[in-house]
Amino acid sequence: MNNFFKSLREISRFKKSEEEFKNIVFYSENNSYSFFFKSIVDELIKRDVKLSFITSDKEDIFNSYFSKNLKVYTVSNFFFLQYFFSNIKCKNFFLTMPDLGNGILNRSPFTKRYIYIFHSLISATVAYKTDAFKNYDVFFCPTKMHLGELKIIFSNNFKDKIFLKIGYPKINELKNYKPKVIDKKNKILIAPTWGSDGIINKKEILLLIESLLQKNYNVVLRPHPMSFTKDNNSIANILDKFQNNKNFKLSDDKSNLDAFYNCEYLITDWSGSAIEFSLAFKKPSIFLDTDQRIRNKEIKKDNKLLDHTFENICRNEIGIILKIENFSKIGEKLKTLDQNSMIFNEKIVNFEKKNLFNTENAIDISVNEIIKLSNNKVA
Numbered sequence: 001m002n003n004f005f006k007s008l009r010e011i012s013r014f015k016k017s018e019e020e021f022k023n024i025v026f027y028s029e030n031n032s033y034s035f036f037f038k039s040i041v042d043e044l045i046k047r048d049v050k051l052s053f054i055t056s057d058k059e060d061i062f063n064s065y066f067s068k069n070l071k072v073y074t075v076s077n078f079f080f081l082q083y084f085f086s087n088i089k090c091k092n093f094f095l096t097m098p099d100l101g102n103g104i105l106n107r108s109p110f111t112k113r114y115i116y117i118f119h120s121l122i123s124a125t126v127a128y129k130t131d132a133f134k135n136y137d138v139f140f141c142p143t144k145m146h147l148g149e150l151k152i153i154f155s156n157n158f159k160d161k162i163f164l165k166i167g168y169p170k171i172n173e174l175k176n177y178k179p180k181v182i183d184k185k186n187k188i189l190i191a192p193t194w195g196s197d198g199i200i201n202k203k204e205i206l207l208l209i210e211s212l213l214q215k216n217y218n219v220v221l222r223p224h225p226m227s228f229t230k231d232n233n234s235i236a237n238i239l240d241k242f243q244n245n246k247n248f249k250l251s252d253d254k255s256n257l258d259a260f261y262n263c264e265y266l267i268t269d270w271s272g273s274a275i276e277f278s279l280a281f282k283k284p285s286i287f288l289d290t291d292q293r294i295r296n297k298e299i300k301k302d303n304k305l306l307d308h309t310f311e312n313i314c315r316n317e318i319g320i321i322l323k324i325e326n327f328s329k330i331g332e333k334l335k336t337l338d339q340n341s342m343i344f345n346e347k348i349v350n351f352e353k354k355n356l357f358n359t360e361n362a363i364d365i366s367v368n369e370i371i372k373l374s375n376n377k378v379a
Helices: 002-016 031-046 077-089 144-153 169-176 205-216 230-240 257-261 273-281 304-308 310-319 324-339 341-355 360-373
Strands: 024-028 052-054 070-074 090-095 109-116 138-141 163-167 187-190 218-221 248-250 265-268 284-289 317-324
Touching: 002 070, 002 077, 024 031, 024 360, 031 109, 031 169, 031 360, 090 360, 109 360, 138 144, 138 360, 144 163, 144 310, 169 257, 169 273, 169 360, 187 205, 205 218, 205 230, 205 324, 205 360, 230 248, 257 273, 265 273, 265 324, 273 284, 273 310, 273 341, 284 324, 304 310, 310 317, 310 341, 317 324, 324 341
Parallel strands: 024 052, 024 090, 052 070, 090 109, 109 138, 138 163, 187 218, 187 265, 218 248, 265 284, 284 317
Antiparallel strands: none
């Protein structure tokens, strides 16, 4: 009941707020996505730009912000959130949420532009539903490949969309982050994707963790935030087996900044976090040889398109692939990475320059384009 009245009050407060705070509006489903917006919002505030941030998470990081340039609204009641989305009046609405207008949260006729900011570097075609982006007007493209995918997706109405070559701000944030403590020695981070096809739901995850522990590695399992809802039974099974091992830890931290800094290597199946880790720290990741996660029902597992997705190309360029039958040899693979660290470093640097836009200043470019949109200086 408290959520009901609080959400109603927040909507009313937004409607009554000054128009200058409705020029730039962000929305985040939960705190894990808010962390992705943080570097952009911080820079906007620093430049004395006024904006609003709407969240559905009562524990959102932005609820602790105090700035004359930022107004934060928490709308956690789903009924009112649907109403809010359908009626919100603002100029530029920034989201990192696919499937806008596809039956859950809809566009408002009173909002001028909807802008999509990618929160992952996985494919725009394979990893999302067919019409996931159809209701967006502007796209902040992180890589040349994502730009190419979007142009194909919107080949029939290309002129109606705006594609901006932005880059990926998360990489810059990781490079600039200063952790309070760095304790990475002999520590391996396992960061699987969520869903039925993910390694988190396969028995092989137990073998992988056990193999690492037997070789005296410290293992941190950081499931995708969605896994704590969708894959909670599997997580419980893993805890049952390893929670009494002092070298095993389960992390539910919604920000991956400290987790990335405090590990020597990252292991994943198909999570985009491995791409972020490798590009930020110029260290290879280990990719498990499991079935690719496909959310686009029009693409089958034998489709040759899969070989050309960004995440598939990354597996061969910025890391190594480990077959399931070789999980027991994980120690040997990690030693190979150590021995070839300089080779991988150079390879990853070249890969980043070749594929990503604005590798050194994506945060500034993002903010510059947001300000241009707010001033109606659209490309």
